[in-house]
Amino acid sequence: MRPKLSLLQAYLLIALLALFLTSLWSYSAFQNIERQNERIVEEAIPIANAASELFALLLDQELSVRGYTYNQDMLSLRQYNETKHALAETIQVIHELDHRHPVMQEIIQGEALPLINEMEMFYESQLALVDAGKIVEANARRYSGIDYINQFRDVDADIREDIDKIIQEASQRSVSASNSATWVIVIVVAIAILLLLAFVHTFRLERSKQALIHRSLHDALTGVWNRRAFDEKLERLWDETEESSTDVALLLLDIDAFKLYNDTYGHLAGDACLERVAHAVDKAVGEDGMVARYGGEEFAVLLRPHHARQSKEVAERIRQAVLKLNILHEAYQPLRKVSVSIGVAEHIPGLDVEKSDLIEAADRALYQAKQSGRNRVSMGKAM
Known part of the structure; x- marks a missing residue:
């Protein structure tokens, strides 16, 4: 049983x-x-x-x-x-x-x-x-x-x-x-x-x-925001500013003669340079805006609405911060150290422009800064 x-x-x-x-x-x-x-x-x-x-x-x-x-x-x-x-x-x-x-x-x-x-x-x-x-x-x-x-x-x-x-x-x-x-x-x-x-x-x-x-x-190398995050932030900010009629400011900055830096010191040194510059830019901007790696050696800074009218001052603060890093660049004459050129574009409420116009204006200003001798800030407006 x-x-x-x-x-x-x-x-x-x-x-x-x-x-x-x-x-x-x-x-x-x-x-x-x-x-x-x-x-x-x-x-x-x-x-x-x-x-x-x-x-x-x-x-x-x-x-x-x-x-x-x-x-x-x-x-x-x-x-x-x-x-x-x-x-x-x-x-x-x-x-x-x-x-x-x-x-x-x-x-x-x-x-x-x-x-x-x-x-x-x-x-x-x-x-x-x-x-x-x-x-x-x-x-x-x-x-x-x-x-x-x-x-x-x-x-x-x-x-x-x-x-x-x-x-x-x-x-x-x-x-x-x-x-x-x-x-x-x-x-x-x-x-x-x-x-x-x-x-x-x-x-x-x-x-x-x-x-x-x-x-x-986030960008894997520098740790700042990446292009996708920047595009999403710009989309949201643009919608908000159109509703509230506030200013928008965009800074595009490029490391001067960076290809020459890579050719001189190698890509590992170039990566280290990008990291240091990104950290300096992020620290210089602080709570005033968002720093993103836009592509290659180019970075974008999107300022918050209440800081948009201080865009030139912020850009100059960034330029000085990079210079103070004293990153040696012997082949880049006559400065012989790493610098950045910055294009600034502002959009004043009331103008019939698109986000692409703001980006294009900043890009033109950046190109003007490069053509004017580098290591400088150039202003532009979205038209």
Whole structure:
């Protein structure tokens, strides 16, 4: 005669079985969260960062060709070739990743690459004119490249919209996996030990999530905000200022002769220089605004509305802060230390302008600062 289980023994057996099954379920759910987070790191963030670099590289290319057309200097030509190489590498990275995202592939293949090819054909024709000695003809077309840049702004906006979709989809997958884990925790809440383990794991996942969010909005090298965070902040600030009729000010700053610095001291020293400059700029701006790495050696500072009218003073404070770093740059004569040129653009309420006009005005002012001898602040207004 087989012994019968008592009611308590049955309850204990059921509890042990439930603990075993829910432990397996819990482990599987948390593993799923880890997999989704890994997909964000391995797929979403790399393609987002690479696609975000396209517009900045095209801007660098435009400035280099424009400078070479005007001055026929080898530094501008070398900067153009380096930017062209970096652009090709970025496109290769996107090619390796965009097959997992059909919409991104459609935008890159159907819109971005044809326009980039047109731009490169135009730049090569400009270089050919200069090499042939047709300087007047080349200078007559010197600003034609801006038309391509303006066309690419719309493509860049589509790319960034798709980047947001990719990030959102990846985040939703993570949230969905997290929701499954939540149901597991509800089931095992009565089991004290398992509940404790679930909470420990949940805290670890939350830290991982916060780290992912921080990583997606900050530049990995310098630690300041990245281009995506800057674009989102500018969008919000622009809407707020249009409603409240407050001023907006944007500073674009570029490390002078940075390509020459890299050629002289190497890329590791260049990275260290970028970090020190970014830290100095961030400290100089403080609570007055937001500092972001705009691309390459270029940074953007978006001032808060109540500090917008002190934009020139803030820009001068930044310029002085970088000089005080005393970073040696022997090849950069006659200063022989790292400096920055800053373009400042202000938008006064009441003018019918767009965000792109503000950025373009700051870019023009930056170009003027460069052409006027570098290590200076140039003012502009969005018209």
